Amino acid sequence: MFLLLEIICIILILNSLSYHNRKFVSFSNSISGNLHSTSSNIGNYFNLKNENELLIHHNALLMNELEKYRFPVDSVRHDETFSYIPAHVISNSLNKVNNFILIDKGRFDGIEADMGVICDNGVVGKVVNVSNHYASVMSMLNSSSITSVRFASNQNIASVVWNSDGYKFSTVKDIPAHLKINKGDTLVTSGYSNTFPAGIMVGTIEEASFDERSDFNAAKMRFSTDFSTLQYVYVVKNNFKAEIDSLCITR
Secondary structure (H helix, E strand, O other), X not given: OHHHHHHHHHHHHHHHHHHHHHHHHHHHHHHHHHHHXXXXXXXXXXXXXXXXHHHHHHHHHHHHHHHHHOOOOOOOOXXXXXXXXXXXXXXXXXXXXXXXXXXXXXXXXXXXXXXXXXXXXXXXXXXXXXXXXXXXXXXXXXXXXXXXEEEOOOOOEEEEEOOOOOOOEEEEEEEEOOOOOOOOOEEEXXXXXXXXXXXXXXXXXXXXXXXXXOOEEEEEEEEOOOHHHOOEEEEEEEOOXXXXXXXXXXX
């Protein structure tokens, strides 16, 4: 009887130790997993800049590749009209009469004055000054900015100018009086300049105004680009600009 009781006690003790051991291992694994997860999240956070840099370069490569298909296969022009250079926004003003953006690409990167600048959401502005490593961009939030646009629904031409309407809105001018304008109508680049390709998003109609005495109307437009959060842009290079300029033709 004594030996039987001893055996039972030993079995209970071993089972108890195994239970506590399993609990400790489980707790240890839980703590270790949380630490590794937290460490991984912190590492991913600080790696976001590198990830964004890779993403914008990949986007530029895709945009350059897509440019090959802007013309039909049997078109006379088989080469790409536009190419895109990714850049990072260094500084950006919003609340002045004439706002400018500074980017970290310059003459050594192939940037020249009068090149267009866009982002993933639409038009940003135009390069005005270039140094070896940096470039100054005249934002669309500038009293001197004029952008040729067309209505995506009916192809009618108009112009976008900025009258200190805040960083979210601008004014669409020279809209033919006969044209019916609705809130939400989309405006894209016309392609009538050698700065931007045709069809780049510019904004949507927010509010229209009509003047029966005039042949043209105006409207309030909401920018598709959020200038307050601008970080990465693409500089648009027209590979035929020199040839076009030599013929003194404005497209």
